[in-house]
Amino acid sequence: MAKRVGISDVAARAGVSPTTVSHVLSGRRHVSEVTRARVRSVMDELGWEPNQLARSLRMQRTLTIALIVPDITNPFYPSVARGLLDVVSEPGYQVLIGNTDGSPSAEKDLVARMVTRSVDAIVFAGYYSKSSDVAAAVEAGIPVALMGGRRASAGIDVLTSDDLAAGEIATRYLIGRGYHRIAFITGASGDGPPADRVKGYRRALTSAGLRFNSQLIVREEFSRAGGAAGMEKLLELHKPPRAVLCTNDMVAIGALDVARARGLRVPDDLAVMGFDDIEAAALISPSLTTIAGDPREQGRAVGRVLLGRLAETATTASLPQRILFAPSVVPRESA
Amino acid sequence: MAKRVGISDVAARAGVSPTTVSHVLSGRRHVSEVTRARVRSVMDELGWEPNQLARSLRMQRTLTIALIVPDITNPFYPSVARGLLDVVSEPGYQVLIGNTDGSPSAEKDLVARMVTRSVDAIVFAGYYSKSSDVAAAVEAGIPVALMGGRRASAGIDVLTSDDLAAGEIATRYLIGRGYHRIAFITGASGDGPPADRVKGYRRALTSAGLRFNSQLIVREEFSRAGGAAGMEKLLELHKPPRAVLCTNDMVAIGALDVARARGLRVPDDLAVMGFDDIEAAALISPSLTTIAGDPREQGRAVGRVLLGRLAETATTASLPQRILFAPSVVPRESA
DNA sequence: CTGAAAGCGCTTACAG
DNA sequence: CTGAAAGCGCTTACAG
Numbered sequence: 001m002a003k004r005v006g007i008s009d010v011a012a013r014a015g016v017s018p019t020t021v022s023h024v025l026s027g028r029r030h031v032s033e034v035t036r037a038r039v040r041s042v043m044d045e046l047g048w049e050p051n052q053l054a055r056s057l058r059m060q061r062t063l064t065i066a067l068i069v070p071d072i073t074n075p076f077y078p079s080v081a082r083g084l085l086d087v088v089s090e091p092g093y094q095v096l097i098g099n100t101d102g103s104p105s106a107e108k109d110l111v112a113r114m115v116t117r118s119v120d121a122i123v124f125a126g127y128y129s130k131s132s133d134v135a136a137a138v139e140a141g142i143p144v145a146l147m148g149g150r151r152a153s154a155g156i157d158v159l160t161s162d163d164l165a166a167g168e169i170a171t172r173y174l175i176g177r178g179y180h181r182i183a184f185i186t187g188a189s190g191d192g193p194p195a196d197r198v199k200g201y202r203r204a205l206t207s208a209g210l211r212f213n214s215q216l217i218v219r220e221e222f223s224r225a226g227g228a229a230g231m232e233k234l235l236e237l238h239k240p241p242r243a244v245l246c247t248n249d250m251v252a253i254g255a256l257d258v259a260r261a262r263g264l265r266v267p268d269d270l271a272v273m274g275f276d277d278i279e280a281a282a283l284i285s286p287s288l289t290t291i292a293g294d295p296r297e298q299g300r301a302v303g304r305v306l307l308g309r310l311a312e313t314a315t316t317a318s319l320p321q322r323i324l325f326a327p328s329v330v331p332r333e334s335a
Numbered sequence: 336m337a338k339r340v341g342i343s344d345v346a347a348r349a350g351v352s353p354t355t356v357s358h359v360l361s362g363r364r365h366v367s368e369v370t371r372a373r374v375r376s377v378m379d380e381l382g383w384e385p386n387q388l389a390r391s392l393r394m395q396r397t398l399t400i401a402l403i404v405p406d407i408t409n410p411f412y413p414s415v416a417r418g419l420l421d422v423v424s425e426p427g428y429q430v431l432i433g434n435t436d437g438s439p440s441a442e443k444d445l446v447a448r449m450v451t452r453s454v455d456a457i458v459f460a461g462y463y464s465k466s467s468d469v470a471a472a473v474e475a476g477i478p479v480a481l482m483g484g485r486r487a488s489a490g491i492d493v494l495t496s497d498d499l500a501a502g503e504i505a506t507r508y509l510i511g512r513g514y515h516r517i518a519f520i521t522g523a524s525g526d527g528p529p530a531d532r533v534k535g536y537r538r539a540l541t542s543a544g545l546r547f548n549s550q551l552i553v554r555e556e557f558s559r560a561g562g563a564a565g566m567e568k569l570l571e572l573h574k575p576p577r578a579v580l581c582t583n584d585m586v587a588i589g590a591l592d593v594a595r596a597r598g599l600r601v602p603d604d605l606a607v608m609g610f611d612d613i614e615a616a617a618l619i620s621p622s623l624t625t626i627a628g629d630p631r632e633q634g635r636a637v638g639r640v641l642l643g644r645l646a647e648t649a650t651t652a653s654l655p656q657r658i659l660f661a662p663s664v665v666p667r668e669s670a
Numbered sequence: 671c672t673g674a675a676a677g678c679g680c681t682t683a684c685a686g
Numbered sequence: 687c688t689g690a691a692a693g694c695g696c697t698t699a700c701a702g
Contacts, residue, residue, distance in 0.1 A: 004475075006695055017673045022697055029698095032671060052452045053392045054695035057678045062388065064431075073417050073631075075614075078407045085407075085434050094431050094452065096399075099420050117387045117429065140339070224618075253618055260620065279410075280615035283559075283588055285595065296408075341679055352689045357681055364682095367687060389679035392694050672702085678695105686688085 005046045014042040025050065056118070063091075065306060066114040066122045068098040068107070075279065076295050077125065080147070083299020084123065088307065093120070102127045108136070115140045121306040123147065128192060131156050143309035145302045148193075152320035157305050161293040162324040163193040167200020167245075170273055170291050173329045174243045175208050179271055183216040183241035185230035185251055194222075194247045197275060201245060216241055220251070227254020235262065242270065243335065249274035249281050252288055256334065271335035275327075286333035293327045301325070340381045349377040360385065391453070398426075400641060401449040401457045403433040403442070410613065411630050412460065415482070418634020419458065423642065428455070437462045443471070450475045456641040458482065463527060466491050478644035480637045483528075487655035492640050496628040497659040498528040502535020502580075505608055505626050508664045509578045510543050514606055518551040518576035520565035520586055529557075529582045532610060536580060551576055555586070562589020570597065577605065578670065584609035584616050587623055591669065606670035610662075621668035628662045636660070 011018045016035060023029045024039045031039070042048075056062040065088055069077040084095060096119060098110040107126055114122055115136050122137050125147035134144045138155040149158040174182050184201050186194050198217065205212050218233050220226035227246055231254065234241055246252035252274030256266065264270045266286050274281065277292035301323060312318070346353045351370060358364045359374045366374070377383075391397040400423055404412040419430060431454060433445040442461055449457055450471050457472050460482035469479045473490040484493040509517050519536050521529050533552065540547050553568050555561035562581055566589065569575055581587035587609030591601065599605045601621050609616065612627035636658060647653070 004695095007697095008695085018696080019673055019698080020671095023672090026697080030671070035671085049447075049451045051695050053388065053397065054678090055697075057388045057392050057680090058695080058697050060678075071417075072413045072420075073410075075408075075410060075413075078410075078413045081432065082406075082408050082434060085432075089434075094433070094448070096429050096431050097416065097420075098429070099417060099424075112384070113429070116384045279613070280618040283615040284619050339679095342681095343679085353680080354682080354689055355687095358688090361681080365687065370687085385681095386679050389694090390681075392696090393679080393681050395694075674701090676697105676699085678697090680694090681692105683692085685690090 004051075005048050007048070007050065010039065010042050010046055010048050013046065014039045060118075061120050062118050063093050064096055064117070064119045065093050065303075066096045066098060066110075066117075066119045068100060068110050068114070068122065068124045068126075070100050070102040070125065070127050072097060072099050076276075079295035080123075080125070080299035080302070083296035083301075084303045085299075086296070087300050087303030091307065100126065104133070107133050111136050115142065120310055121145070123302050123306065143306060145306050147298070147302065149322075152322040154320060157309070157320050158322040159298060159302050159305065160322075160324060161193070161298070162326050163196035164200040164203070165324070166275060166291045166293075166327040167197035168204040169200070169327060169329060170197075170245055170275070171201045171204035172208070173289075173331075174245070174271060174273065174335060175204065175210070177271070177335070179243035179335075180210055181216070181239065181242045183218070183234050183244040184247075185218050185220060185227055185234070185244060185255060186247040187222045187226070188219055197245075197247060222248060222251060224250050224254035224257070227251035227256075228258050229254075231255040231258035243267075244270065244272055246272065246274045249276045249278045249288060249290055252290070252334075253280065253284065256284070256286070256288070267333070267335050273335045277330050281330070282332065289332045289335035290330050291327045292330045293325050298325055339386075340383050342383070342385065345374065345377050345381055345383050348381065349374045395453075396455050397453050398428050399431055399452070399454045400428050400638075401431045401433060401445075401452075401454040403435060403445050403449070403457065403459045403461075405435050405437040405460065405462050407432060407434050411611075414630035415458075415460070415634035415637070418631035418636075419638045420634075421631070422635050422638035426642065435461065439468070442468050446471050450477065455645055456480070458637050458641065478641060480641050482633070482637065484657075487657040489655060492644070492655050493657040494633060494637050494640065495657075495659060496528070496633070497661050498531035499535040499538070500659070501610060501626045501628075501662040502532035502537075503539040504535070504662060504664060505532075505580055505610070506536045506539035507543070508624075508666075509580070509606060509608065509670060510539065510545070512606070512670065514578035514670075515545055516551070516574070516576045516578070518553065518569050518579045519582075520553050520555060520562055520569070520579060520590060521582040522557045522561070523554055532580075532582060557583060557586060559585050559589035559592070562586035562591075563593050564589075566590040566593035578602075579605065579607055581607065581609045584611050584613045584623060584625055587625070587669075588615065588619065591619070591621070591623070602668070602670050608670040612665050616665070617667065624667045624670035625665050626662045627665045628660050633660055 007018045011021045024031050024036045100106040121143045123145045129148040146158045148160045152158045218230040220230040274290040277290045281288040342353045346356045359371045435441040456478045458480040464481050464483040481493045483495045487493045553565040555565040609625040612625045616623040
């Protein structure tokens with residue numbers, strides 16, 4: 001590899017100053033037709049492209065967005081990444097990914113690293129996203145989009161799926177199909193998305209004039225085994241449910257395992273519904289009716305919000321927003 | 336946000352030169368105990384961390400690795416990304432992701448962009464990875480790891496799954512379980528991984544003393560529908576196969592659909608095997624026996640190779656390597 | 671319409 | 687043991 005050519009090489013060869021070369025590139029000041037043509041041809045000839053590093057240092061922006069997630073291996077996040085890339089690539093941004101495994105120290109560390117790298121913006125998704133996780137970025141004046149947070153605050157826009165609506169929509173769907181005795185297999189109580197889904201379930205029951213029965217809420221692990229255990233418990237009830245909502249698709253698959261083992265017909269004897277629409281939901285048999293957000297669209301929305309922030313000036317800045325993504329039913333065989 | 340503090344602020348406050356501050360940070364030259372302690376405390380006090388951009392420009396390395404893939408949404412790639420992060424994060428590298436959709440122009444474009452951004456290394460995975468795709472990087476002296484390429488060349492290490500071995504291993508597994516009439520549902524002929532899998536299948540048959548029968552190779556789309564279509568064709572044969580190898584798991588799931596519809600018992604009447612071990616393979620019923628590489632480990636291997644290249648000097652440089660990843664059988668219910 | 675010079679924030683030969 | 691100065695490769699006030 002020969003010595004990399006720089007702007008001054010181009011300038012010398014074209015018989016102009018680096019200033020002028022820079023201006024033909026940026027178009028930020030008029031350059032005479034002939035000069036411009038000459039510079040352009042020298043650029044092509046030498047194959048020169050401006051070094052982004054130097055440019056970034058000088059212009060104080062890197063055209064880089066950090067995407068910090070708990071586990072890039074969880075299919076939700078690649079879809080978000082895709083959506084983000086969909087909208088930010090065109091204006092020239094690249095995305096830097098960071099994986100935290102949900103560890104608070106890794107989260108802090110990664111945010112700090114991204115700050116020292118002068119990323120232009122950060123999208124942060126933690127299992128329990130809190131604004132304190134991104135304090136270092138906010139302090140440095142870097143706009144952040146928090147996925148899954150409870151509320152927006154200065155410098156932090158929040159974008160999250162509407163889990164309460166998800167629970168409501170799922171429940172209304174089952175009620176609409178004639179199921180009145182509906183159970184819910186969820187996890188340990190807390191106040192994350194699972195709790196919101198249960199809240200939506202209660203709300204939908206109430207507004208349909210159905211009684212909420214706490215016996216029909218069972219708490220298990222968020223796994224296939226948890227779903228199976230929950231289903232067993234429900235079937236031991238004096239009056240077992242006719243339909244069961246499961247806090248996520250893996251739990252629903254566990255519930256279906258039990259239904260199959262017991263010889264129950266799904267959805268006739270028992271309807272089963274999950275949340276998230278993982279890839280397997282469509283592939284198992286019976287296929288799983290579930291509630292889906294659109295992670296790629298969420299990624300796009302995040303990109304748009306951030307691009308908006310990056311285009312703002314101090315005087316045009318709008319208030320931090322909280323954007324909720326409405327989910328919808330993906331009807332399949334199980335309910 | 337106050338004006339960002341720089342190395343000269345730290346130096347001034349500690350009563351030393353920026354040179355010294357830099358050296359206490361890098362440890363590349365001795366600094367007296369007391370000075371070092373003073374500088375350190377000022378660093379903490381002001382919360383100063385060196386601006387990576389400036390550092391990169393000066394040191395001519397960015398501690399950044401680009402990962403260019405066709406579709407980050409294909410679960411194979413997030414796993415590779417994870418493995419890559421596993422090994423490169425510790426020494427301080429970050430990874431920049433690029434999505435090409437397999438478009439040759441997007442591939443060239445992304446490689447070029449990564450070069451202008453002075454990434455330290457590139458891992459490139461195309462659907463049909465060729466070294467010409469990364470020519471710009473090689474010219475710029477940036478080491479590249481090509482995933483899926485046919486051969487290594489100057490500046491390009493190749494790491495790829497051993498599809499020939501995969502086909503052989505799968506076939507031997509079926510033979511070992513007593514299946515002798517084994518079909519293969521694959522795609523249009525070509526010379527990518529699918530063709531290698533078929534080649535391995537032929538080789539295993541031959542070395543087991545079984546006859547290769549071209550009627551038992553059917554070519555369909557790489558999809559669930561393709562798998563179903565292929566299975567139908569095979570069942571129409573005068574003597575249908577007792578076992579079928581499918582070029583990937585989605586195709587295998589299509590084959591299983593047909594088996595279920597026809598009331599065939601799997602694996603007694605018909606054994607079905609796929610390749611790749613997608614998430615759904617374990618979740619469907621009967622669960623799918625398949626062949627798995629270990630994408631995360633592949634990502635780790637890529638990271639190690641690249642880190643090795645980055646540590647090399649002109650004199651210590653070793654020849655480009657081609658590394659093959661051996662797959663293994665994941666035995667489940669379907670075969 | 672164009673250029674010389676300063677500066678983004680560091681590191682590192684060079685000198686003492 | 688330490689510092690002054692040059693330089694990484696650009697962009698942009700400032701001046702003409």
